[in-house]
Amino acid sequence: xxxxxxxxxxxxxxxxxxxxxxGTSYTQAGIEVENVDIAKGExxxxxxxxxxxxxxxxxxxxxxxxxxSESMAISRYFEELYPETPLMGTDAKSKAMIEMxxxxxxxxxxxxIAYAFRHGNPMWKPVTNQVAEFAEVSGENADxxxxxxxxxxxxxxxxxxxxxxxxxxxxxxxxxxxxxIKRRIDEEKHPHLARWYKQVSARESAKA
Amino acid sequence: xxxxxxxxxxxxxxxxxxxxxxGTSYTQAGIEVENVDIAKGExxxxxxxxxxxxxxxxxxxxxxxxxxSESMAISRYFEELYPETPLMGTDAKSKAMIEMxxxxxxxxxxxxIAYAFRHGNPMWKPVTNQVAEFAEVSGENADxxxxxxxxxxxxxxxxxxxxxxxxxxxxxxxxxxxxxIKRRIDEEKHPHLARWYKQVSARESAKA
Numbered sequence: 187x188x189x190x191x192x193x194x195x196x197x198x199x200x201x202x203x204x205x206x207x208x209g210t211s212y213t214q215a216g217i218e219v220e221n222v223d224i225a226k227g228e229x230x231x232x233x234x235x236x237x238x239x240x241x242x243x244x245x246x247x248x249x250x251x252x253x254x255s256e257s258m259a260i261s262r263y264f265e266e267l268y269p270e271t272p273l274m275g276t277d278a279k280s281k282a283m284i285e286m287x288x289x290x291x292x293x294x295x296x297x298x299i300a301y302a303f304r305h306g307n308p309m310w311k312p313v314t315n316q317v318a319e320f321a322e323v324s325g326e327n328a329d330x331x332x333x334x335x336x337x338x339x340x341x342x343x344x345x346x347x348x349x350x351x352x353x354x355x356x357x358x359x360x361x362x363x364x365x366x367i368k369r370r371i372d373e374e375k376h377p378h379l380a381r382w383y384k385q386v387s388a389r390e391s392a393k394a
Numbered sequence: 395x396x397x398x399x400x401x402x403x404x405x406x407x408x409x410x411x412x413x414x415x416x417g418t419s420y421t422q423a424g425i426e427v428e429n430v431d432i433a434k435g436e437x438x439x440x441x442x443x444x445x446x447x448x449x450x451x452x453x454x455x456x457x458x459x460x461x462x463s464e465s466m467a468i469s470r471y472f473e474e475l476y477p478e479t480p481l482m483g484t485d486a487k488s489k490a491m492i493e494m495x496x497x498x499x500x501x502x503x504x505x506x507i508a509y510a511f512r513h514g515n516p517m518w519k520p521v522t523n524q525v526a527e528f529a530e531v532s533g534e535n536a537d538x539x540x541x542x543x544x545x546x547x548x549x550x551x552x553x554x555x556x557x558x559x560x561x562x563x564x565x566x567x568x569x570x571x572x573x574x575i576k577r578r579i580d581e582e583k584h585p586h587l588a589r590w591y592k593q594v595s596a597r598e599s600a601k602a
Contacts, residue, residue: 239542
């Protein structure tokens with residue numbers, strides 16, 4: 187297998203962290219790593235679009251040539267490959283609850299940050315019809331989502347409940363990604379988020 | 395179990411169609427149905443936000459009181475409950491490929507239509523900081539995504555491959571939803587999409 191990866195972006199990090207929680211890494215699992223530099227615009231190239239027609243990174247290439255993009259699709263592949271330490275639930279209810287929380291974080295917090303960045307940063311100009319006002323609104327939405335997440339973490343140890351799950355990975359990568367739109371955790375305003383952030387950042391996998 | 399449902403919206407339809415593909419329906423499965431009228435603003439009410447803090451519809455209420463929102467999370471619950479006629483894959487590779495395609499449709503086509511609608515239609519004003527220019531850009535993105543889907547369906551019978559899957563349900567509900575932003579399939583411009591659309595619309599589940 188081979189992975190198209192990039193150290194500095196949130197989606198590739200989600201998958202590395204997912205695999206690290208399984209107790210392994212690309213190198214340990216014998217997965218060849220090819221670096222694709224998003225900041226240099228390499229994901230916009232024609233060559234890369236052959237590998238990832240929707241432009242997403244990372245991409246996992248199986249030995250039969252199958253190309254899997256979308257972080258959650260690759261994570262699901264690894265969940266099947268390494269079923270020990272499940273990160274996506276173990277029965278109907280826990281699978282549904284983790285999927286629900288992961289999506290709330292993705293479609294709420296993560297996408298607000300991504301839209302604020304994409305519509306507000308010159309780096310994305312070549313592939314985005316940027317709308318400055320929407321970047322602004324998305325930043326405000328990100329603030330609201332951060333507030334909602336703090337409320338959730340007041341009542342729950344982890345994002346999806348009592349157990350660490352893929353929803354925590356998505357949330358941690360989103361929160362760290364929020365630096366690009368100059369959002370950081372305010373301990374006084376969001377003490378529960380700050381508590382969770384310390385806890386989850388201290389995991390070995392957070393460095394992956 | 396109980397479902398909060400609404401006949402005229404695409405997300406509730408996705409879940410009804412998913413269940414219909416499993417050979418059953420809310421009534422047949424003994425699931426109580428409560429109607430929530432999105433057009434009348436009922437999903438914006440304080441009462442509904444207690445049930446669905448992120449505002450999404452449908453919501454499945456389990457007998458123990460657990461509330462599951464997010465169409466894909468509810469669909470995953472039903473996939474576990476009714477594993478015959480799998481719609482989310484059967485092994486690591488097919489699960490990953492279906493997840494990948496479902497996400498491409500959701501994050502590309504479906505969300506472009508939803509953003510064009512949300513930022514362009516007065517109905518959403520109470521809960522959205524509308525940006526007219528972004529509604530415009532999202533409509534153009536929807537057109538590009540429709541074009542991409544046509545290309546995909548030139549090489550594949552169904553969205554995710556040779557078998558009908560949840561990705562077809564998401565795509566069909568998105569395409570029908572596109573009426574709200576005045577997009578319809580143009581048979582001459584998008585013959586492969588038109589072929590697939592006829593085929594998938596003819597399924598009994600499409601009426602659910």
